[in-house]
Amino acid sequence: xxxxxxxxxxxxxxxxxxTAMDHADFDLYPGEILAVIGDNGAGKSSLIKAISGAVQxxxxxxRLDGQPVSFASPLEARQMGIETVYQTLALSPAxxxxxxxxxxxxxxxxxxxxxWFGMLDKPAMDAFARKKLSELGLMTIQNIGQPVETLSGxxxxxxxxxxxAAFGSRxxxxxxxxxxxxxxxxxRVLDLILDVRSRGIPIVLISHNMPHVFEVxxxxxxxxxxRRLCVIDPREHTMSDAVAYMTGARLPxxxxx
Amino acid sequence: xxxxxxxxxERNPAEAVxxxxxxxxxxxxxxxxxxxxxxxxVPVIVLVLSVIAFGLIAPNxxxxxxxxxxxxxxxxxxxxxAAQSLVVLTAGIDLSVGAVMVMVSVIMxxxxxxxxxxxxxxxxxxxxxGAATGALNGALVTRLKLPPFITTLGTWNIFLALNYYLxxxxxxxxxxxxxxxxxxxxxxxxxxxxxxxxxxxVVLMVIVFAVxxxxxxxxxxxxxxxxxxxxPESAALAGIQTNRVLMSVYVVAGVICGLxxxxxxxxxxxxSPTSFFxxxxxxxxxxxxxxxxxxxxxxxxxxxxxxxxxxGVFNSGLRLAGVDVLWQLFxxxxxxxxxxxxxxxxxxxxx
Numbered sequence: 001x002x003x004x005x006x007x008x009x010x011x012x013x014x015x016x017x018x019t020a021m022d023h024a025d026f027d028l029y030p031g032e033i034l035a036v037i038g039d040n041g042a043g044k045s046s047l048i049k050a051i052s053g054a055v056q057x058x059x060x061x062x063r064l065d066g067q068p069v070s071f072a073s074p075l076e077a078r079q080m081g082i083e084t085v086y087q088t089l090a091l092s093p094a095x096x097x098x099x100x101x102x103x104x105x106x107x108x109x110x111x112x113x114x115x116w117f118g119m120l121d122k123p124a125m126d127a128f129a130r131k132k133l134s135e136l137g138l139m140t141i142q143n144i145g146q147p148v149e150t151l152s153g154x155x156x157x158x159x160x161x162x163x164x165a166a167f168g169s170r171x172x173x174x175x176x177x178x179x180x181x182x183x184x185x186x187x188r189v190l191d192l193i194l195d196v197r198s199r200g201i202p203i204v205l206i207s208h209n210m211p212h213v214f215e216v217x218x219x220x221x222x223x224x225x226x227r228r229l230c231v232i233d234p235r236e237h238t239m240s241d242a243v244a245y246m247t248g249a250r251l252p253x254x255x256x257x
Numbered sequence: 258x259x260x261x262x263x264x265x266x267e268r269n270p271a272e273a274v275x276x277x278x279x280x281x282x283x284x285x286x287x288x289x290x291x292x293x294x295x296x297x298x299v300p301v302i303v304l305v306l307s308v309i310a311f312g313l314i315a316p317n318x319x320x321x322x323x324x325x326x327x328x329x330x331x332x333x334x335x336x337x338x339a340a341q342s343l344v345v346l347t348a349g350i351d352l353s354v355g356a357v358m359v360m361v362s363v364i365m366x367x368x369x370x371x372x373x374x375x376x377x378x379x380x381x382x383x384x385x386x387g388a389a390t391g392a393l394n395g396a397l398v399t400r401l402k403l404p405p406f407i408t409t410l411g412t413w414n415i416f417l418a419l420n421y422y423l424x425x426x427x428x429x430x431x432x433x434x435x436x437x438x439x440x441x442x443x444x445x446x447x448x449x450x451x452x453x454x455x456x457x458x459v460v461l462m463v464i465v466f467a468v469x470x471x472x473x474x475x476x477x478x479x480x481x482x483x484x485x486x487x488x489p490e491s492a493a494l495a496g497i498q499t500n501r502v503l504m505s506v507y508v509v510a511g512v513i514c515g516l517x518x519x520x521x522x523x524x525x526x527x528x529s530p531t532s533f534f535x536x537x538x539x540x541x542x543x544x545x546x547x548x549x550x551x552x553x554x555x556x557x558x559x560x561x562x563x564x565x566x567x568x569g570v571f572n573s574g575l576r577l578a579g580v581d582v583l584w585q586l587f588x589x590x591x592x593x594x595x596x597x598x599x600x601x602x603x604x605x606x607x608x
Contacts, residue, residue, distance in 0.1 A: 054494075075496045090494035092484040094554045099480050104496030106477035118476040147293075149606070 003066060005030045005202055006171050011060035013046050020046040022226035033203045035213040038223030039246055048206055052084040052173050053077030083168030087176045089160040093149035098129040100148055101163045132166040136192055154185025165196050173204040178212055190216055210239040222246055293606045296548045296556050299599055300563040311574030318577050321452035327569040332458035333521045335565035337536055338543035339465045340513035342561045343506050345544050347486040348553025349405030354514050355536030356416035357390045361518035363424040366528030369438040370429055376440040384515035391511020399500040424530035431526040445523025458520040466562045473558050482506055487554025546596045
C-alpha cells in the first residue's frame with residue numbers, strides 16, 4: 001500500500017492518573033474510509049481529538065503527508081485540510097445554513113466595501129452553499145437562509161457533512177454521524193459518506209453502529225485499552241469478530257496476549 | 258393532523274432527509290413560526306398598537322411634537338440599550354453600563370472644566386475610558402471565566418464608587434458648561450423637522466443602531482457574535498476564537514457607553530454624578546421588551562430601539578392621560594414579563 005496520508009505513532013495522553021491514550025498508533029491511507037471502533041472508554045475519542053487538533057497529546061508524533069505536524073487547536077488542523085464533523089455537529093442553531101457553512105471563514109465583498117467595511121459577500125456565500133448542498137443531493141433544502149434549528153436531524157447532519165466536504169481538502173473525520181438519526185436519515189448520511197469518498201477525500205468514521213461500519217468501511221481500526229489493537233478488513237471478518245476483539249472476548253490472530 | 262404522512266416523503270423516500278416537514282400547521286403554530294423568523298415583529302406590533310391606543314385615549318398624544326419628545330426622552334437609555342444588546346446577544350448581561358456612562362460623563366466634564374484639557378480631547382479620553390471599562394469586564398469574563406452577571410455586578414459598584422470619588426459628588430453646572438465646554442452639551446441641542454423637535458442625541462441613537470445593524474448583519478464579526486451567543490462550544494469547534502469575540506463585544510459596548518455619556522450631558526444639561534441611577538436596568542428593560550433573548554444569539558438589534566420607544570410611549574401616554582406615575586412602572590413590569598414569556602414560547606420551536 002502507498003504511504004499513509006495521515007498517521008500517528010505512540011500517542012500518549014494522560015488526564016491525571018487516567019491514561020486515555022497509551023502509545024496509540026493510527027494510519028489513514030488516501031481515498032479510503034477507515035472506521036474506528038472501540039468500547040466506551042477505549043480512548044477513541046481522545047485519538048480522534050488528537051488528530052483533529054482538539055487535544056494535544058503528551059507524547060508521540062502525528063504526520064500528515066509524511067511531514068510531522070502538531071495542532072494547537074482545531075483551527076490549525078482545519079488550515080491543514082483536516083475537517084471534523086463532531087457528534088454535536090458544531091452548528092449554530094439560530095443561524096442560517098449559509099452562515100453556518102462559512103462560520104469562521106466568511107467571504108468578503110471585493111473592493112472597498114469588503115476591505116474597509118468588512119462587508120460580507122452574501123450572494124457568493126449563498127451560491128456556494130447551495131452548490132455544495134446540491135452536489136451532495138441535499139438541494140431540496142430550498143431556503144439557504146433558513147435557520148439550522150428548523151431542519152430535521154438528518155438535514156442538519158447533511159449541512160455539517162457538506163460543510164466539511166466543501167472545505168476539507170485532505171481528510172474528513174466524522175464522529176458518530178448516524179447516532180442520532182432514524183433509519184431513513186442514516187441511509188442518506190451513509191450515501192453522503194460514500195459520495196464524499198468518491199471525490200477522493202479519505203474519511204475517518206467513528207461509529208458504534210456495526211452494520212453501518214461494515215457497510216461503508218474499507219478498513220476497520222479497532223481501539224482497545226487506549227491503543228490500536230488491530231486493523232481488520234471487513235470482508236474477511238464478521239461483525240461478531242469485531243465485537244469480540246473490541247471487548248477483549250477474543251484476540252485477533254497474530255496478536256499475542 | 259400532524260400524524261398524516263407527508264405525501265412527498267411517501268412518493269420519494271430517498272428525498273426524505275432533505276425535504277421539508279410539510280404537515281399542516283395550526284394557526285397558533287404559524288404565528289410561532291412567523292415570530293421565530295421575524296422576532297422584531299412582537300415589539301413592532303406592540304409599539305404600533307400602543308401608539309394607536311394612547312392616541313385615542315390621551316389628548317395631544319398623537320402630535321408630532323409629543324412623539325418627538327418621546328424620542329428625546331429615550332435617546333440616552335436607547336443608546337445605552339444598544340450597548341446592552343451586544344452583551345445580551347452573547348448570552349451575557351451588563352449591569353455596569355449605567356455606572357460607566359455616568360463615570361465617563363464625569364471624566365469628560367472634569368477634564369474639560371477642572372483640568373482645562375481641550376474638549377474634543379477630553380471626549381476622546383472619555384471614550385477611551387469607556388473602552389477600558391469594557392476591556393476590564395471582558396477580561397474578567399473571558400480570562401477568569403466569571404459569569405457576566407457577577408462580573409458586572411462587581412464592576413457596577415466599582416465604577417459607581419470611582420464616579421463619586423472623581424466627581425466629589427459635585428455637579429458641574431449647566432452655566433459652567435455653556436461658558437467653558439459647550440461641545441459637551443452638543444447632543445442636547447435641538448433642531449426642528451416639520452412639527453417635530455429633535456435633539457442630536459436622537460440622531461446619535463439612530464446612528465449607533467444603524468452602525469450596529471450593519472456590523473451584526475453584514476460583517477463576519479456580527480455573525481460570530483451571534484454564533485458565540487447561540488452556542489459557544491459549537492462556535493469554538495467551528496473555528497471561532499470565542500474569547501476574542503466576547504472581548505470585542507465588551508469593548509465596543511464600553512465605547513457606546515462613552516457615547517451615551519456624552520449624549521447624557523446634553524440631555525441633563527449638566528454633569529451630575531447622581532443622574533441615571535437606574536439606567537442599567539432601563540437598558541435591560543428595553544433589550545428584553547425589544548425581543549432579544551437573554552439566552553443569547555437571538556433577536557434583532559433594532560428590537561431594543563423599539564423596546565426603548567415602547568417604554569417611552571407608555572410613560573408619555575399614561576402621563577398625558579393623567580394617570581398616576583406608579584402605573585407607568587406597573588405597565589413596564591408587565592411588558593417585561595410578557596416579552597420574556599413570548600421569547601420562551603418562540604424558542605420552543607427548535608425542540
